[in-house]
Amino acid sequence: xxxxxxxxxxDGQPLRYLIVDDxxxxxxxxxxxxxxxxxxxxxxxxxxxxxxxxxxxxxxxxVLMDITMPEMEGIEAAELIVRQHAEARVIMVSxxxxxxxxxxxxxxxxxxxVQKPVKAEVLYEVxxxxxxxxxxxxxxxxxxS
Amino acid sequence: MKMELIQPFINAADAVLAQNLNCQTRLGHFTMExxxxxxxxxxxxxxxxxxxxxxxxxxxxxxTATRMASIMAGIERQESHELVRETICELANQxxxxxxxxxxxxxxxxxxxxxxxxxxxxMKSNEDTEALVMCFxxxxxxxxxNIAMHYKRRRRGEQL
Numbered sequence: 293x294x295x296x297x298x299x300x301x302x303d304g305q306p307l308r309y310l311i312v313d314d315x316x317x318x319x320x321x322x323x324x325x326x327x328x329x330x331x332x333x334x335x336x337x338x339x340x341x342x343x344x345x346x347x348x349x350x351x352x353x354x355v356l357m358d359i360t361m362p363e364m365e366g367i368e369a370a371e372l373i374v375r376q377h378a379e380a381r382v383i384m385v386s387x388x389x390x391x392x393x394x395x396x397x398x399x400x401x402x403x404x405x406v407q408k409p410v411k412a413e414v415l416y417e418v419x420x421x422x423x424x425x426x427x428x429x430x431x432x433x434x435x436x437s
Numbered sequence: 438m439k440m441e442l443i444q445p446f447i448n449a450a451d452a453v454l455a456q457n458l459n460c461q462t463r464l465g466h467f468t469m470e471x472x473x474x475x476x477x478x479x480x481x482x483x484x485x486x487x488x489x490x491x492x493x494x495x496x497x498x499x500x501t502a503t504r505m506a507s508i509m510a511g512i513e514r515q516e517s518h519e520l521v522r523e524t525i526c527e528l529a530n531q532x533x534x535x536x537x538x539x540x541x542x543x544x545x546x547x548x549x550x551x552x553x554x555x556x557x558x559x560m561k562s563n564e565d566t567e568a569l570v571m572c573f574x575x576x577x578x579x580x581x582x583n584i585a586m587h588y589k590r591r592r593r594g595e596q597l
Binding site: 318 | 457
């Protein structure tokens with residue numbers, strides 16, 4: 293995997309992520325990317341309902357949220373998380389990226405959208421954009437696998 | 438089934454397989470099948486509902502599934518049977534999700550349900566509607582997509 297300069301919190305600590313996807317494969321894939329950005333996986337969830345619980349428990353810096361999931365879909369979960377935690381930063385990560393879906397996600401609280409298959413360099417830029425001044429980019433790159 | 442429904446699946450499969458498997462894909466043969474579909478081994482079934490309704494089966498042989506899962510995990514051989522299933526499921530999700538995105542942006546309105554994975558050559562679709570079967574050749578093996586969809590409603594502004 294490509295090497296990236298680490299994206300850290302302002303205090304120099306790794307960004308903590310909650311990854312929400314019903315696919316174990318997709319969660320593993322996103323975890324690998326996050327680690328290559330110098331981030332830390334704080335937790336995982338397989339559906340929207342579990343994501344809400346995990347967010348309340350972990351308070352991650354960022355949530356990467358799939359849309360099509362059993363139990364509760366990602367857009368609804370994003371809305372409920374943001375309603376309870378106004379500071380939450382949710383990035384939707386889905387293969388279903390039509391315009392109406394993206395607009396609905398953004399209107400209901402998501403900060404950005406990344407279409408699957410995810411390109412690491414795209415996700416990296418989106419994370420920096422969403423974190424804005426709350427993150428710093430370290431000079432040294434991470435050692436990717 | 439009209440070409441306007443099929444082309445997005447061809448484009449999506451080509452792009453998604455090429456990116457995930459890091460190889461060129463070649464579109465192989467097309468066939469129309471009226472009988473129930475028999476799986477090649479590892480099949481992910483995605484149901485769509487809305488202006489267009491039906492189902493798409495993304496299907497590969499077990500050895501192909503293992504090769505694809507190994508490439509996508511970046512390891513020599515994926516030993517976890519569960520992760521092989523998961524990988525095929527996610528590939529199906531990405532191909533079908535990208536095709537659905539194109540169709541929605543063209544004016545159709547419908548939703549997909551999460552993929553359901555079935556294993557074993559005995560898996561058989563339970564409907565007898567006409568389906569289009571497409572085959573894609575990749576360096577890991579053949580990928581089959583069986584598409585059975587029909588118009589429930591035309592696009593906004595069009596008549597049936």
